[in-house]
Amino acid sequence: MRRIKNGYLWAVAVIAISIMGVQIAQAQTIIPDSALVPSTTYYTDLIGGGIGNIAVMTGGGNAANVGGTDGRNDDGYDGPLNLGFTMNFFGTDYSQFYANNNGNISFNNGISAYTPTGPIGANEPIISPFFADVDTRNSASGVMHIRTDIPNEVIVTWDAVGYYDTNANKLDSFQLVLRGPGYTIPVGEGPIGFFYKSMQWETGDASGGTNGFGGTPAAVGFGNGAGQGEELQGSIQNGISGIVNDHHIWFNQNLTVVPPPPSNNVPEPGSLSMLAGMGLSGAGILFRRRRLA
Helix, strand or coil, rough: CCCCCCCCCCCEEEEEEEEEEEEEEEEEEEEEECCCCEECHHHHHCCCCCCCEEECCCCECCCCCCCCCCCCCCEEEEEEEEEEEEEEEEEEEEEEEEECCCCCCEEECCCCCCCCHHHHHHHCCEEEEECEEEECCCCCCCEEEEEECCCCEEEEEEEEEECCCCCCEEEEEEEEEECCCCCCCCCCCCCEEEEEEECCCCCHHHCCCCCCEECCCCCEECCCCCCCCEEEEECCCCCHHHHHCCCEEEECCCCEEEEECCCCCCCCCCCCHHHHHHHHCCCCCCCECCCCC
């Protein structure tokens, strides 16, 4: 599917595919990259309390390191994990999720796939801050973390992570924020947030990449696992790491972009006074691959 690119308006591409006489409609919405807001921090840098505990893999593909407390793995995932709230995603309610090492979370099942075909290409409902071939086995790479100590909020962080095959000469740092219906959301924020700090690579070696680039680059967006999805403009195209580098974006429950407050492009540290009063500190819990023999 060719993506429609438009820097100012939302666009929808619909393709009808004939498979043995059956027409299957696939719909994809493009999120303009102009909706990204410049920033250089994680959400957790703003509210304090850290990025949570190292994710311990419960399953996955190549070198998943199931049960390893260091969290180092390739193509692993952690879950099912309780959200602590009910989240409606593409019309379905979910109370659990899987944190996948390859830059995304999913519902129903973990995902160990490492080469993105776009969020609508995933066979499970998926939220992808940066779906790419993350490999954290190199000791110079960070790992995936999960923080769940804030009521009605889950934060998953891929902190300074490397790429396949055990490369750590370039590192990516990005974070996903999920909020439940009971969270009081400040103006300019939303129930879903993607935060990016330094993003130095976008393709793993097994996805056709060389030194972190080329081949099939990372996907950014959402999919329902059945042909509907939303992708950020530039997703699965060369240069996607540069597009998201040092930016953030908030989404409403219906996956539309939340514009920042007119007077401030930096997101508000949600419910800071509440957190300070409760004296909350970091906690958490916490996916990967492959390679055909």
